[in-house]
Amino acid sequence: MPSVTREEIERLDDKDPLGSARDLFHLPEGLIYLDGNSLGPPPKAAFAEIEKAMHTEWAEDLITSWNKAGWFMLTDTLGAKVAGIVGADDDELVVCDSTSVNIYKSLQAALSLRPDRKTIVTEAGSFPTDLYMVDGLRNFAPDIDVRLEGVDAPNLEDLIDDTTAVVLANQVNYRSGELRDVGALTARAHDAGALIVWDLCHSAGVMPVDLNQHGADFAVGCTYKYLNGGPGAPAFVFAARRHHEKLRQPLSGWWGHRQPFAFDVAYEADPGVRKFLCGTQPILSMRALKAGLDVFEQFEISAIRQKSMALTDLFIALVEEHCTEYGLELASPSDATLRGSQVAFRHAEGYAIMQALIERKLIGDFRMPDILRFGFAPLYIRYIDVWNAVEIMRDVLASSAWREERFAVRAAVT
């Protein structure tokens, strides 16, 4: 006997306090989109923002839009919107550049504040760009030492000591969805006299982050996943106000100057978080992002987290009830409080299975070597989508449709 019925699921949607949010997004007909943790769909308002940005601001007002349309300050005005979502103050966060570039700035800023310490502590299981940026930094600063969770010790906490300048940690692991305790790890870093950079790529917009409540030093994250800013929308960087005055970072372009339009020969950093800015930002992408961020002004992040936990709990329960006989193994924490808004299952033939699911219009993604990853964005994913997704999974797995040869051929880029 099933643990839950379709009718019960429908009632969950009927009483969902976030139920009205879905209508704010454009979602393709018939698709179950469990990949918003890779690329969020467009808020409908984004279309109007982009139209206005191209037809009025660029085409008609041209150069005057840097002032008139507020282009030049989008780094700050969008930054203030992100700040509200991640628990920072408006003047502690700017939107600019990519997450990778912002990781570099943040690490260098932290090192500039801890000149007597030379160790960076991070995770071997991180999304790789974090590791690659650490590697690039070290290649040009050979006195820096790097210690990796998963290589040098099983836990980040065990690697932090009085040589640690900075810890770089993901709030949510990109593969497993495992959730770190921001408060506890920040406190552990501070107890050792170290600073911490939080990578919020897989958490911003889907759970409370409370950066200031936890005393975080720096944070970075992308805006094209749960913040629905559009493909490759610029990233963000947060620095706690107490660090603004003293920190330095090497990517000191003209946008970070105290007076960018004075065109001084000498660089003088903005006294605040704008010292993280470097060069000119891609305005059309920034204008689309505005619509993504505006959506969050209508909903409580705590309500989003509640629904996120309920969606992922339901998904795990239904998969375990209907699909585990086909060899799926949960690769995410089973306790929702320890989990982000994604669920990963392992299967040796994960790649082929995901291709077969995608053909059935259930979109998740595959991560090497064997992870089927499903993201649940509570603003537009309904409980009934979870039910329908598991029905498709069961069909595909039961029929062995995924064993067809065409699903085994990998695209060059996945």
Add this chain to the structure above:
Amino acid sequence: MPSVTREEIERLDDKDPLGSARDLFHLPEGLIYLDGNSLGPPPKAAFAEIEKAMHTEWAEDLITSWNKAGWFMLTDTLGAKVAGIVGADDDELVVCDSTSVNIYKSLQAALSLRPDRKTIVTEAGSFPTDLYMVDGLRNFAPDIDVRLEGVDAPNLEDLIDDTTAVVLANQVNYRSGELRDVGALTARAHDAGALIVWDLCHSAGVMPVDLNQHGADFAVGCTYKYLNGGPGAPAFVFAARRHHEKLRQPLSGWWGHRQPFAFDVAYEADPGVRKFLCGTQPILSMRALKAGLDVFEQFEISAIRQKSMALTDLFIALVEEHCTEYGLELASPSDATLRGSQVAFRHAEGYAIMQALIERKLIGDFRMPDILRFGFAPLYIRYIDVWNAVEIMRDVLASSAWREERFAVRAAVT
């Protein structure tokens, strides 16, 4: 008696081989836009590209567009288009990040190829971000020495010696429009065993650059001026193929990995110019840029240069004929072969005058402390626009309209 008549000017437009290009752009009614060297207007085709990018690629195809719409390779496909414009091979140039960030990568790459040399030579008169990026680099690498044209010697050439690792030079000065000889300065750097990074912000798209013909090592530039890519469209970076194997740069994000989607723990750089890539790029802005670059496939860059010289020669001649009695002083080279596609005049009250011209729908810009700067983009500026611009200038200067108090108040951001 005037040296040229309005009828003669109209005949120049009638026989202009680039005359058809103007219709490819959207230009506001009644405006004379001599600021395309700051922000190019939209090619009409950009609207369709952006519509397709948002409504089809993002909204309907979502994550699949990274492959299906070629998003992931826009760095390279757009790069190849820019390469054709600046005289590079397709696989020597990528579009990514901002000019400032690319200056940093290029300087570090050059330093990585000259490990025994510690001096960077550049210009005090550069667009400031170049200087600021050098400053940021040096702050984190204190053994680097910087020598400035205009401070340490009157000419760049005199500063280059066997301690020089890299020269950073603008092909066209952003204020005066002064043009450097790319071949001669590159040869001078190479003779001393140094490398050179060319900043092409004010030359790409408006004159032949011939990077490979001149043996240039690295180049960077923006795409939102004469390439008409849209506000803040991503920049480009060029590296000569002979340097690809050995160079390193510290912003080694996942897009520059040999296999970005293998998600390896260890960074292994792409063997080619893609090793300059870092993080995820702003796709909507990239898609608009495509339309800007496509325009250049229809026109010869040598024809663009010919018209550029003719337009600026005409502008100078007409201003000198009609306006110099009002105190305007040419601040650009009078010889077109030594000048970019812009003309600068000094006037102590330049700011107020420019505001008054803008009110009359003649758009140029002001650069501190006293420069009125006018840019001539030959793809959409006609000879008659030059004539009309000078008529407006004469009217404004003769009437002293610019002395009204409202023109003297500066906006916070100009």
